[in-house]
Amino acid sequence: MRVVVALGGNALVRRGETPDAAPQRANVDRAVRSLAPLARTHELIVTHGNGPQVGVLSLESVNDPGLTRPYPLDTIGAETQGMIGYWMLQSLQNALPGRQVVAMINQTLVSAVDPAFADPAKFVGQVYDRDEAEKLAAEYGWTVRQDGDGWRRVVPSPRPQRVIETRLIRELVRLGTVVVCAGGGGVPVVRNDVGRLEGVEAVIDKDLTASLLAESMDADALLILTDVPRVMRGYGTPEQEEIAHTTPHELRAEDFPAGSMGPKVAAAASFVERTGDMAAIGLLDQCVEILEGTAGTIVTPNATWPLESTL
Numbered sequence: 001m002r003v004v005v006a007l008g009g010n011a012l013v014r015r016g017e018t019p020d021a022a023p024q025r026a027n028v029d030r031a032v033r034s035l036a037p038l039a040r041t042h043e044l045i046v047t048h049g050n051g052p053q054v055g056v057l058s059l060e061s062v063n064d065p066g067l068t069r070p071y072p073l074d075t076i077g078a079e080t081q082g083m084i085g086y087w088m089l090q091s092l093q094n095a096l097p098g099r100q101v102v103a104m105i106n107q108t109l110v111s112a113v114d115p116a117f118a119d120p121a122k123f124v125g126q127v128y129d130r131d132e133a134e135k136l137a138a139e140y141g142w143t144v145r146q147d148g149d150g151w152r153r154v155v156p157s158p159r160p161q162r163v164i165e166t167r168l169i170r171e172l173v174r175l176g177t178v179v180v181c182a183g184g185g186g187v188p189v190v191r192n193d194v195g196r197l198e199g200v201e202a203v204i205d206k207d208l209t210a211s212l213l214a215e216s217m218d219a220d221a222l223l224i225l226t227d228v229p230r231v232m233r234g235y236g237t238p239e240q241e242e243i244a245h246t247t248p249h250e251l252r253a254e255d256f257p258a259g260s261m262g263p264k265v266a267a268a269a270s271f272v273e274r275t276g277d278m279a280a281i282g283l284l285d286q287c288v289e290i291l292e293g294t295a296g297t298i299v300t301p302n303a304t305w306p307l308e309s310t311l
């Protein structure tokens with residue numbers, strides 16, 4: 001089987017944790033312990049989030065007295081791909097001796113006229129209380145929004161249209177390489193008037209890019225791994241209940257929050273609708289069980305779809 005796995009930003013910086021390198025590397029090792037058994041038996045493409053890391057590097061850049069202008073978000077996106085990609089590369093190589101692993105810098109095409117540029121919605125950086133967030137917004141010209149109980153910076157998040165290096169990723173997978181790519185949804189780029197690629201100030205949602213990538217790679221399964229065991233109906237209410245098995249049709253009939261579960265559900269539903277294969281959302285530590293259909297929220301084309309066909 002060919003499997004695309006999307007690792008949540010929360011997999012790398014857990015809630016309440018300081019985004020130092022050491023805890024992130026430990027979290028990468030933990031993620032790789034879960035992924036390694038999959039890589040031994042399947043073709044594996046891994047993508048990852050970068051929201052918390054974009055926030056750290058962007059703040060550093062804005063406060064660097066040696067710069068006349070802070071680094072733009074596309075450049076910071078590439079920095080996060082290099083940093084997280086390096087951690088994942090090393091950890092995967094240590095876990096899978098003899099296996100070829102690559103971590104790529106990727107660009108993802110977006111539309112220059114995507115309405116998302118006028119409506120920043122992607123959470124980056126750390127969580128603040130409202131006063132602190134508003135103070136920072138005034139100081140740095142940020143837009144901030146409520147995220148759960150806290151407040152965070154938001155940046156434009158245009159819809160991914162195509163991973164520019166798709167053909168190369170396909171070749172690498174065909175050779176048996178474990179490919180880490182499209183980190184942070186890919187560095188957002190547009191084609192200018194003369195057809196040249198140019199970076200833009202945005203952060204793409206990695207779940208939406210993972211869905212696109214899984215489709216263009218002819219993947220058999222898309223696994224979206226995060227810090228909750230299943231998607232829940234009535235999340236945060238006394239009536240909340242876990243969804244074990246569902247369909248795109250059922251998911252699209254419900255509302256999920258835009259900055260968190262919404263894109264995961266949209267990504268999973270879209271992959272299943274467009275390919276007829278399975279997607280799943282669940283806990284990072286359970287990726288083998290999720291692929292076997294015994295954990296996570298499994299999304300299949302219809303309710304009677306036999307889960308055994310994924311194995």
Ligand SMILES: Nc1ncnc2c1ncn2[C@@H]1O[C@H](COP(=O)(O)OP(=O)(O)O)[C@@H](O)[C@H]1O
Pocket residue numbers: 007008009010011049225226227228230231232233234235256257259260261
């Ligand atoms: N209906 C829901 N079911 C489960 N989790 C939900 C739901 N709605 C919102 N969430 C939140 O979504 C979070 C996962 O999204 P997000 O924080 O963006 O993850 P990641 O950084 O791992 O990609 C969960 O930790 C949970 O707090």
Ligand SMILES: NC(=O)OP(=O)(O)O
Pocket residue numbers: 007008009010048049050051052123183184185203204205206207
């Ligand atoms: N780029 C992105 O979607 O990052 P997170 O998963 O960290 O939000």
